[in-house]
Amino acid sequence: MRKQYTPLQLPHTDILPEIVEPLLTWYRGQSTLRCLPWREEVTPYHTWISEIMLQQTRASAVIPYYTRFLEVLPDIASLARCDDELLMKLWQGLGYYSRARNLKKAACQIVEDFGGQMPADFAALLALPGIGRYTASAIGSIAFGLPLPAVDGNILRVTMRVLQCGEDIAQLSVRRAVEDALAPHYPSGEDAGALNQAFMDLGATVCLPHGAPHCALCPLGRLCLAYAAGSAEQLPIKVKKSKRRIEQKTVLVLRQGRALALMKRPEKGLLAGLWELPNLPGHLTEEELRSWLAARGLHALTITRLPDVRHIFSHVEWQMQGWEVELSAPEAVVAEDDSPLVWASPEELADTYSIPSAFQYFLHQKS
DNA sequence: TATACGTGGAG
DNA sequence: TCTCCAAGTAT
Structure with missing residues (x-):
């Protein structure tokens, strides 16, 4: 036996x-x-x-x-x-x-x-x-x-x-x-x-x-x-893992004067509890972006397309299209999923808010 | 047992 | 560009 x-x-x-x-x-x-x-x-x-x-x-x-x-x-x-x-x-x-x-x-x-x-x-x-x-x-x-x-x-x-x-x-x-x-x-x-x-x-x-x-x-x-x-x-032998899934995102660099909009990520899951730039699933056209802004009462002074960014995690890949938007006046803004936007000064961005590397490309790029 | 969980360096 | 992977853990 x-x-x-x-x-x-x-x-x-x-x-x-x-x-x-x-x-x-x-x-x-x-x-x-x-x-x-x-x-x-x-x-x-x-x-x-x-x-x-x-x-x-x-x-x-x-x-x-x-x-x-x-x-x-x-x-x-x-x-x-x-x-x-x-x-x-x-x-x-x-x-x-x-x-x-x-x-x-x-x-x-x-x-x-x-x-x-x-x-x-x-x-x-x-x-x-x-x-x-x-x-x-x-x-x-x-x-x-x-x-x-x-x-x-x-x-x-x-x-x-x-x-x-x-x-x-x-x-x-x-x-x-x-x-x-x-x-x-x-x-x-x-x-x-x-x-x-x-x-x-x-x-x-x-x-x-x-x-x-x-x-x-x-x-x-x-x-x-x-x-x-x-x-x-x-040696050694290591069996490879499954391939990662791909997610497309539209990332927004929203500015009001010196202030930049941030949102807090959910407390569970990827990058839990960290701060991120406002972003939407899928790749939006400029028209779709304008209507998204309009629906929230946001008035854009300028809209600028930023370079595409790909960020690779171990199990997910983000394909991001970025837009920089200058807004006219301070307003109480609520994003798509009802998470409130927070307006951060450059000093707060550096000293207070923890922002994962996936978004740093957009923060460091010059406008 | 398989999968989620980040990032940056190396070949 | 792409794959691997580096002093792993939680679920």
């Missing part, structure tokens, strides 16, 4: 205990190679903020955000009581904005449940909003020395190559199998975080994706089965 659900078993896992020492040795020898601000003063709070920002985001993009964030919100208490608009402003342009909202939620929980101290416990960390298995393990190992493998894209890639494993790394079951295979070999204390960061640095600088690993420089070269077999460039 055969089991219907066999747990995923990785091949050649007997190699794994042998990679720990070479990785740690290599990492210690690389200390000047990757000077990153979150490695300067390691505290649970610093590690937490950096790990959240680094989710699906390159270190080079994170650095300025991380520095600014800690200047304004230097500790858990200040994060827990910070203004929501300020929080989103600190995150503007970084993407995945629910990360910021979850950060504040979690800070409040930490204040309430743990007296304002990050819990030094995997399950407790995992229970906080925005913290999944990877981040709980990263914080646990780096900040608290817990022996937890933090399985991210780097560890997955390195491991699949070392073991010459062709499983689909997009599958959660593979992530779990890697965790289970690595966990018994993890050290405690300082080496725990060092080992995770060694994996990540190796993945970021040597064991590179898209078929360009620098195997000759790799401390795991002697052990790596994919290198021995010449298959490192073909």
Whole structure:
């Protein structure tokens, strides 16, 4: 009789205990190679903020955000009581904005449940909003020395190559199998975080994706089965995702003197709670735009067509046509879906309102 | 398990 | 231009 659900078993896992020492040795020898601000003063709070920002985001993009964030919100208490608009402003342009909202939620929980101290416990960390298995393990190992493998894209890639494993790394079951295979070999204390960061640095600088690993420089070269077999460039296997849908929009740059019209996006979904330029589904003709304005009692002094803009998200593509409209007089305006327009000065635009990158093309263009 | 959720850099 | 993808999580 055969089991219907066999747990995923990785091949050649007997190699794994042998990679720990070479990785740690290599990492210690690389200390000047990757000077990153979150490695300067390691505290649970610093590690937490950096790990959240680094989710699906390159270190080079994170650095300025991380520095600014800690200047304004230097500790858990200040994060827990910070203004929501300020929080989103600190995150503007970084993407995945629910990360910021979850950060504040979690800070409040930490204040309430743990007296304002990050819990030094995997399950407790995992229970906080925005913290999944990877981040709980990263914080646990780096900040608290817990022996937890933090399985991210780097560890997955390195491991699949070392073991010459062709499983689909997009599958959660593979992530779990890697965790289970690595966990018994993890050290405690300082080496725990060092080992995770060694994996990540190796993945970021040597064991590179898209078929360009620098195997000759790799401390795991002697052990790596994919290198021995010449298959490192073909691994790991990742099954592609479905194609993105396309949405057409007409975006309005409405000006009354120095003021610019903004609308608040819904609290759920794409770019939740951020501010946007007024926009309509579909591509409107100038005639349709004029009647749309007229129906709202808006009198246009000038109407100017702006260059087309395409903005690509991971799962949606916006094809935007822009119009700049100068309006004659201040009026109480209600947009199509009854969301009120807000009139922002250039100063408020810069300092107060969080506007996603998708609209920045229209804001920066000269008229 | 599959999908929603941003952005910018690289090849 | 196009695809991939980078220190993932929530649902």
